[in-house]
Amino acid sequence: xxxxxxxxxxxxxxxxxxxxxxxxxxxxxxxxxxxxxxxxxxxxxxxxxxxxxxxxxxxxxxxxxxxxxxxxxxxxxxxxxxxxxxxxxxxxxxxxxxxxxxxxxxxxxxxxxxxxxxxxxxxxxxxxxxxxxxxxxxxxxxxxxxxxxxxxxxxxxxxxxxxxxxxxxxxxxxxxxxxxxxxxxxxxxxxxxxxxxxxxxxxxxxxxxxxxxxxxxxxxxxxxxxxxxxxxxxxxxxxxxxxxxxxxxxxxxxxxxxxxxxxxxxxxxxxxxxxxxxxxxxxxxxxxxxxxxxxxxxxxxxxxxxxxxxxxxxxxxxxxxxxxxxxxxxxxxxxxxxxxxxxxxxxxxxxxxxxxxxxxxxxxxxxxxxxxxxxxxxxxxxxxxxxxxxxxxxxxxxxxxxxxxxxxxxxxxxxxxxxxxxxxxxxxxxxxxxxxxxxxxxxxxxxxxxxxxxxxxxx
Numbered sequence: 001x002x003x004x005x006x007x008x009x010x011x012x013x014x015x016x017x018x019x020x021x022x023x024x025x026x027x028x029x030x031x032x033x034x035x036x037x038x039x040x041x042x043x044x045x046x047x048x049x050x051x052x053x054x055x056x057x058x059x060x061x062x063x064x065x066x067x068x069x070x071x072x073x074x075x076x077x078x079x080x081x082x083x084x085x086x087x088x089x090x091x092x093x094x095x096x097x098x099x100x101x102x103x104x105x106x107x108x109x110x111x112x113x114x115x116x117x118x119x120x121x122x123x124x125x126x127x128x129x130x131x132x133x134x135x136x137x138x139x140x141x142x143x144x145x146x147x148x149x150x151x152x153x154x155x156x157x158x159x160x161x162x163x164x165x166x167x168x169x170x171x172x173x174x175x176x177x178x179x180x181x182x183x184x185x186x187x188x189x190x191x192x193x194x195x196x197x198x199x200x201x202x203x204x205x206x207x208x209x210x211x212x213x214x215x216x217x218x219x220x221x222x223x224x225x226x227x228x229x230x231x232x233x234x235x236x237x238x239x240x241x242x243x244x245x246x247x248x249x250x251x252x253x254x255x256x257x258x259x260x261x262x263x264x265x266x267x268x269x270x271x272x273x274x275x276x277x278x279x280x281x282x283x284x285x286x287x288x289x290x291x292x293x294x295x296x297x298x299x300x301x302x303x304x305x306x307x308x309x310x311x312x313x314x315x316x317x318x319x320x321x322x323x324x325x326x327x328x329x330x331x332x333x334x335x336x337x338x339x340x341x342x343x344x345x346x347x348x349x350x351x352x353x354x355x356x357x358x359x360x361x362x363x364x365x366x367x368x369x370x371x372x373x374x375x376x377x378x379x380x381x382x383x384x385x386x387x388x389x390x391x392x393x394x395x396x397x398x399x400x401x402x403x404x405x406x407x408x409x410x411x412x413x414x415x416x417x418x419x420x421x422x423x424x425x426x427x428x429x430x431x432x433x434x435x436x437x438x439x440x441x442x443x444x445x446x447x448x449x450x451x452x453x454x455x456x457x458x459x
Contacts (some may be wrong), residue, residue, distance in 0.1 A: 009054045019078055020047035029085045035099040036090075039081045039304060042106060046077035049110045053117055062123045064246070065395040065422035069113075072301055072425045077106070080303045083294040091295040092358055093305035098315070102307030105372055105384060112385040116392045123400065130250050130408050133202040138453050143199050146192045149185065156185050160228055187336070187438050190240060194412050197225055197244060201251075201408075215255045218248060223266055237267065243415035247408065302370035302425045310373030313350075313357035319377060324348070329378040336434035350377040351428060374429040388424055391432070395421035409447040413439055 023043030030037055053060065060066040084090065093099075133139050151157070204217050226241040245263045249256050298305045319325060331344035332351070346352055354369045371391065375384035395418050402414035420427065420435050 009057055012050055012054050012057055016047045016050035019043050019050065022078055022082060023047060026081050026085050031088075034089070035094060035096050035308070036081075036084060036103075036304060038100055038103055039084060041103055042077045042081050042304065045107050045110055046073065049114060052114055056117060056120070059120060059122045060117060063120075063396055063399055065399050065418050068419070068422040069392065069395070072423070073113075075297050075301045076303055076425065077110075080294055080297045080301070083297065087294050090298065090305040093309045093312075096305075096308040096312055098311040099304070099308045101311045101381075102304050105307055105311075105376075106304060108385055109372060109388055112389045113392060116389055119393065120396050121400075123403070129406065130247070130411050131406060132205045132251075133198055133408060134454055135199075135202060135206070136454065138450055139199065142450060143195060146195050150189070150192050153185050156189070187338075187434050188443075190416055191413065191439075191443055193225065193228075193240060194243070194416075195409070197221060198247075198408055198412065201247075205251075211252060212255070215248070215252050215259070218252075219259065219262065222248070222263070226267065239416070239419060241267065242419060243412050246415060247411065250411075299367060300426055302368065302372075306367070306370055307373060309357050310350075310354055310370055310376065313353045314373070314376050316357070317353050317377070319380075325378055325380060328374075332374055332378065332430050333433040335430045337437050340437075349430075350374045351430065353377075368426065369428055371424045371427075371429055371432075387429060391421045391424045394436075395424075407447060407451050410444065410451075413443055413447065 020043070023040050023046075026043060027040035030039060096102075200221055201218055204214050204221075207214060207217075222241055222244045225244070226237050228240075229237055241263070245259060248259050252259070294303070294305075297303055319328065327345065327348040328350055331346075331348040334340045335344040335349060335351075350373065351367075351369045354373060355367050358367055371387045372384050375387045378384075379386055398414045398418035398421060402411050402418060405411045405414055417436065417439060420432055424432065
């Protein structure tokens, strides 16, 4: 045990060897007639990738974004290929002629990620002391503004539902009873709900009770917040709650283990309830393979089949010159940004072309376009990895920024941005660009300004 503690690289080496064995197993069992007959390259390459980052694992392991990225990679490069062998085929993309291109793209992503990791610096050890919100006129006025903004859109309120009521929401949406909501409110809602929770945290902090009771009460608020999701997005459970849990660890370090253990159990249970509710409809009962299958991992984590489908759509779109690449880039990046979205064109949106390839319709857009497929439309085959490379670096940058932020609001904003960037395998480029734009242009300056006002008021 002492040797394992000293040699922190050993577990990574053992895991890489295990992944290599899985890759060899897949090679022996994947049918030669399958379009994805070369999929075994993914786990084998991932094994070499893990072995390759052993040299700078010591600096990476202290970043939570590293573990988020690694978890997604394991699902994409190891679990998904294994499930494809077990299940025999994919729901979509079985007839593609571009499976090898898709596999090649994912291999290039690993290489790009390797160089991104090399550029990462050691996490800052001088973590700032985070302060609670001051209960004063400025912060109360900001709270009132946020609540008023939230209540101004009834359609958005209707889109919010508790995890145990997700089935009823799906029925309403299928019947066309859910109307469109404000894109600005959709983007800013995580901050609005966070501000309300942080304000409550500050009130709890002022209570003259023992710290254990404050922790329990604060944690109850987080759990209540986690049960409220946007539409059917199970990811919003983690997105809304992870930064709050991380904040509690910093605010109450003596209760770190209890907070981590309790939150892990609760969030797994909440995700399970939400998944069962989402997939148990039309008199069908959800089973394990309903939400843990090759199709689900491929769809939610940008798997190899979606890369192949994306490459199919790219070929058919005939993106030939620099102007086409620019139009796709500008339309994809601006399509979800309020006001600026007017500059985008449906003719040049990768999500429309991608979903049309899957469903045969330009109206459906619910499948996540892999970031690198968007990069294919934006930069071509030789530079498709630019987005994922830069976004991965941003994830580490934002996490470091959070640790140097003394203000609880800025801490939360940077953690949200770090989580958003580290989950680039699960998100559309348009959603991520809108979040980065609105938070950088509006929220970060706003909270810096309110901090200055609070300092002036104190003096």
